[in-house]
Amino acid sequence: MGYDCAMARWILHVDMDAFFASVEQLDRPELRGRPVIVGGLGRRGVVSTASYEARAFGVHSAMPTARARKLCPHGVFLAPRFARYEEVAATMRTILSAFSPVVEPLSLDEAFVDLTGTERLHGPVERTAGEIHRRIRTETGVPCSVGLAPNKLLAKLASEAAKPGGAHIVHEEDVEGFLSPLSVSRLWGVGPQTTRKLAERGVHTVGDLRRVDASLLHSWFGPAAGAQLWRLARGLDESPVHSTRDAKSISQEVTYPEDLFREEDIARELRQLAVAAASRLAEEGWLATTVRIKIRWADFTTRTRQVRLPEPTDHPVLIADEAVALLRRGEVHPEVGVRLLGVGLAGLVAATFRPAHLFVPLQLGAALQQIRSRHGAHPLSLGVPGEGHPRPEVGILDSGAKDDADAEMDERGRGRGGGGGVGERNRAMRLPNSDHGIPPRQGLVLLPTRG
C-alpha cells in the first residue's frame, strides 16, 4: 500500500442487478420471486429489464415485448417509472461519492469509481469495495454487483462475473486466469464482426487471442485494431475514469431571420439542431443523459425545458424525438413567432463503455455515414416522411421506402398539404441497409446545402 500507488490503479465497477425490475420488486413486495418485465407495453414495445425470474424463461432486455409475452405469459409486465429509478440511482451515486471524488456514471444504474489512493482514508481497497457493496444493498434495497480490478476493462468484466449480487476482485496476478476462458466477444470493442472473423481463424476465447502473434493480428485487422486486440487480450487498459463533475454540455442554437409560426416547422428545426448536437457529442466521445430545448419567442420571452434520459445516448433519432417531445410538452402559441431555438445535451458521460441501447437500435449512425459518403456535404435532418417538406428538392429517406417510393412519397406529401405543394416531389431513397434502425414514420430528410 502507499508508495506504489502510481503503479497500482484500483477501479471499481458497480452495476445494479436487473435494475428497473428490482426497484419494482422493492416497492411492491408481492412481485418478489415473480417474473417481472419492465419495458414498452405498446405494440412495438421493447423490454428494458427482465428480473432474474423472467430471464429463466428466456426473456432479456432489448427483446420485443410481444415476444417476451409469448415466452412468459404469466409474467408481470410493467411500464417503466423513470423518476423512481432516478431516485434510487441518486442514492447509489451519493454512496459512491463518499468513497472517491472520481465517479463516472455509465448509465442510470452503473458507474466506475476510481479507488486508487483511497487506502489512507478508507483502508484496503478490497474492504472498501465490500463496504460500498453492502451500503448500496442496504441503503437502496436493490441488489448490485461489484467488480474491483486494476482498470476499467477488467472491473466491468469482474462485475459481470459477480452477477447476480456478488463481488469479484481481479488482482494483477489473476488477470490471465480470469480472462483466458472468456469469449472474445466479451471484450470491449469486439463486436459481432470481429468475433466472426476471429472464429473463422480458430480464435474463440481470450486465451486463444493471447496466443496470436501481434504481427498476425496486424495483418488480419490493420495496425490500430490489431494493436488494440493485442492489448485487450492481456487485459491492458489505461483509460481514465472520467469524473462528470466538470463535464460540459454541448448545445446548438439558431436565431432565425424570420420567425417560425407553424409547429411542424419548429419541430423540424429542433430535429435538425438535435442531429447536429448529437453528431458533435459523438465526435467528442460523449453520451448525454439530459436533453434540453430553448425557445425564445418573438417577444423575447425565453423558455427552457429538459428531460433526463433513462440511458445515456448519442443516438440522433432518440435525441431528436426527446427534443420534439419537450416542445409538445408545453404550450405553443401560434400567434407569437419563435425567434430562436436551441438544443442542449448535458449530463455527459464518456462513451468508453456504451450501454446497450434498449429503446432504439444503433444502426442510424452507420446509415448517416453511408448517406454522407454518397451525397457529400448535404446537411441532414430528421423528419416525418408523411409531413412533406417545405423546401424544394429535398429527399426523404424513409425506413419504409421501396423502389416505387417516389410516387408514394409524392402522394403522401400532397395528402398532408401544408408546405409540400402539389408540384413538389420528395425524392425518397431506399437505404442500402434495411437494418438501419430508423423508426417507422420517422425519416431522414436530405436538405439542399444552405447558402
Ligand SMILES: [Mg+2]
Ligand atoms: Mg445493471
